[in-house]
Amino acid sequence: MFKMTPNILRNLITDKATRLYPFETREPWTGVRGELGIDIEKCTFCGICALKCPTGCLSVNKKEGLWICDPFVCVYCGVCVESCPKKCLYQDLVYREAADEHGKIVMKGEPPRRKKEAET
Amino acid sequence: MKAQSLFVNMDQLLGEAAKLQVEGYRYVALTAVEIDGQTVELIYHFDLNLGMRHLRLSVQKGTRVPSITPVYLAAFLAENEIQDLFGVVFSGLAVDFKGTLYTENEMRGRVPFCRYTVVGSEKGEAAGQGDNSREDSSGEAS
Amino acid sequence: MKSTVIPIGPQHPVLPEPVHLKLTVVDEVITDVVPSLGFVHRGLEMLVDSRDYHQVVQIVERVCGICSMMHAMCYCQGIEEMMGIEAPPRAKYLRVIWSELHRMHSHLLWLGLFADSFGFESLFMQFWRIREKVLDIHEATTGNRVIVSVNKIGGVGKDLDDDQIEWILSELKNIKREVRRLGPTLLDDYTVKKRTVGRGVLTSQQAIDLGTVGPTLRASGVARDMRQLGYAALGELDFEPVIEEAGDSWARCKVRFKEVLASIDMIRQAAGKIPAGDIAVRVKGAPPEGEAISRVEQPRGEVFYYIKSKGQKKLERLRIRTPTFANLPALLSILPGLYLSDVPVVVLSIDPCISCTER
Numbered sequence: 254m255f256k257m258t259p260n261i262l263r264n265l266i267t268d269k270a271t272r273l274y275p276f277e278t279r280e281p282w283t284g285v286r287g288e289l290g291i292d293i294e295k296c297t298f299c300g301i302c303a304l305k306c307p308t309g310c311l312s313v314n315k316k317e318g319l320w321i322c323d324p325f326v327c328v329y330c331g332v333c334v335e336s337c338p339k340k341c342l343y344q345d346l347v348y349r350e351a352a353d354e355h356g357k358i359v360m361k362g363e364p365p366r367r368k369k370e371a372e373t
Numbered sequence: 374m375k376a377q378s379l380f381v382n383m384d385q386l387l388g389e390a391a392k393l394q395v396e397g398y399r400y401v402a403l404t405a406v407e408i409d410g411q412t413v414e415l416i417y418h419f420d421l422n423l424g425m426r427h428l429r430l431s432v433q434k435g436t437r438v439p440s441i442t443p444v445y446l447a448a449f450l451a452e453n454e455i456q457d458l459f460g461v462v463f464s465g466l467a468v469d470f471k472g473t474l475y476t477e478n479e480m481r482g483r484v485p486f487c488r489y490t491v492v493g494s495e496k497g498e499a500a501g502q503g504d505n506s507r508e509d510s511s512g513e514a515s
Numbered sequence: 516m517k518s519t520v521i522p523i524g525p526q527h528p529v530l531p532e533p534v535h536l537k538l539t540v541v542d543e544v545i546t547d548v549v550p551s552l553g554f555v556h557r558g559l560e561m562l563v564d565s566r567d568y569h570q571v572v573q574i575v576e577r578v579c580g581i582c583s584m585m586h587a588m589c590y591c592q593g594i595e596e597m598m599g600i601e602a603p604p605r606a607k608y609l610r611v612i613w614s615e616l617h618r619m620h621s622h623l624l625w626l627g628l629f630a631d632s633f634g635f636e637s638l639f640m641q642f643w644r645i646r647e648k649v650l651d652i653h654e655a656t657t658g659n660r661v662i663v664s665v666n667k668i669g670g671v672g673k674d675l676d677d678d679q680i681e682w683i684l685s686e687l688k689n690i691k692r693e694v695r696r697l698g699p700t701l702l703d704d705y706t707v708k709k710r711t712v713g714r715g716v717l718t719s720q721q722a723i724d725l726g727t728v729g730p731t732l733r734a735s736g737v738a739r740d741m742r743q744l745g746y747a748a749l750g751e752l753d754f755e756p757v758i759e760e761a762g763d764s765w766a767r768c769k770v771r772f773k774e775v776l777a778s779i780d781m782i783r784q785a786a787g788k789i790p791a792g793d794i795a796v797r798v799k800g801a802p803p804e805g806e807a808i809s810r811v812e813q814p815r816g817e818v819f820y821y822i823k824s825k826g827q828k829k830l831e832r833l834r835i836r837t838p839t840f841a842n843l844p845a846l847l848s849i850l851p852g853l854y855l856s857d858v859p860v861v862v863l864s865i866d867p868c869i870s871c872t873e874r
């Protein structure tokens with residue numbers, strides 16, 4: 254009892270150890286690897302991100318200027334962000350929310366002009 | 374790694390393993406590497422005071438390999454694993470799962486971890502090889 | 516007396532992972548155990564066929580959900596050895612810091628689960644609360660909570676600045692205080708001792724013969740720790756393996772508890788000595804033809820990587836022997852003779868990580 258009393262008193266006056274999630278959320282840390290996003294204007298559709306991604310969830314279509322990501326396969330490793338030569342990929346500080354539908358993220362941008370002329 | 378390796382044949386394997394045990398070596402791991410369509414190399418790794426020794430044994434597919442579990446009991450899981458995934462059959466295993474440690478009965482005779490027999494360049498031979506090993510291990514079960 | 520067969524698992528309230536044990540029981544006493552594995556076999560070793568050797572780093576991280584960082588470190592060290600490159604000193608120290616943080620979070624997780632296995636729920640929550648702080652450090656410094664993805668071939672991918680190191684050290688001080696506070700509850704409590712002392716005894720000779728590794732081996736009085744190899748920057752730090760003599764569940768618990776404190780100490784040392792400089796070297800080309808072996812001490816024991824390359828971007832063979840794979844034979848040999856009610860405690864005392872066993 255002697256040992257317990259200070260403990261009880263302390264617990265009475267201190268805060269809760271838990272947070273009232275989801276009403277209260279913690280600020281995300283800086284540098285968290287959250288959801289993957291792209292600055293499609295800057296992208297040159299070089300395809301390096303798709304090549305380096307270990308899960309193979311990215312695909313890049315140079316002709317039509319499409320950058321496609323399957324967020325359900327992505328493991329948030331950040332390899333693509335590091336390897337993009339244009340630095341147009343970034344990761345948000347928050348994670349994707351749970352989804353009830355399976356879908357891909359398709360981003361359409363301008364395919365690089367010069368390359369296109371060379372191809373035609 | 375080459376320097377600490379000792380190439381053995383099947384008759385010497387148990388003797389060499391017993392020698393290592395007397396010296397106080399601890400069993401670390403057993404690796405199977407498929408060399409080509411015909412051969413699998415088994416590498417037994419041992420450790421004593423952070424120094425490693427390896428016994429290397431080349432196995433023709435379809436032959437039975439003596440198990441080292443009489444000397445190093447701890448090897449039984451690894452040997453069962455190789456039996457499941459590479460189709461190498463061990464004789465004298467202390468605990469023999471008969472190919473059901475990782476895989477199920479329907480998988481009997483397939484060798485999921487062999488690259489040359491499943492997706493070999495010579496397709497016809499590869500299929501033949503797969504058939505062989507299937508017969509081998511189904512004979513084993515009966 | 517007639518014997519009964521009682522199956523435990525693969526889904527069982529106290530087993531964190533899917534392993535199935537078929538226990539033959541006479542009265543209350545276990546006489547025989549047959550395990551069955553393979554519920555989560557993923558064949559990760561064979562993925563080296565379809566990915567180049569840089570991408571395998573992310574694959575081996577997913578071998579184990581708890582000690583991911585050490586798998587990647589072990590693999591990177593093996594490849595670095597093959598290619599004859601050396602990670603810069605700063606990268607080596609960072610690897611030590613993150614790997615010791617990983618050991619802490621894994622041990623705290625285990626201490627919680629262990630408390631849960633004999634029904635001590637509040638202790639379980641206390642340990643996991645402390646663990647959350649370690650995970651916060653992970654998240655703030657690397658970006659991910661558990662699978663930290665900081666290793667790459669030739670170094671590490673993230674750096675710590677001075678403020679972050681300062682912050683880590685101050686957090687560690689708090690963590691140390693809180694872990695210390697829980698120590699007596701876990702180690703001196705009458706009820707806990709009643710459930711763990713003398714259960715599942717492994718003598719040192721048995722432990723060596725059965726090929727056990729890690730805390731299971733050290734709790735039997737064998738001072739064998741792969742950190743003695745001095746990989747990464749460990750050669751430059753003071754390090755003594757934690758050993759206990761008794762070899763029972765309680766000793767294994769105590770080893771892990773002390774290792775949490777030892778890890779804090781090692782992070783302190785590493786943070787004090789960390790040199791400035793690059794964190795990675797550029798890696799070109801493919802690993803040359805040949806083989807390499809790499810060993811690292813994980814929270815559960817020694818992990819063993821065998822890497823074989825034929826000089827191409829894709830490796831020829833990758834073999835991973837995880838610590839639980841080596842500890843399972845010992846578990847099977849200590850269970851017979853115990854009471855059925857001891858099974859959860861003794862199974863957990865070797866810290867089984869079945870998913871990484873099956874890769």
Ligand code: SF4
Binds near residue numbers: 291299303338341342
């Ligand atoms: S996102 Fe970056 S790496 Fe990927 S295609 Fe665009 S420019 Fe290339």
Ligand code: SF4
Binds near residue numbers: 311
């Ligand atoms: S974060 Fe990793 S898994 Fe996700 S797209 Fe980028 S490289 Fe691929």
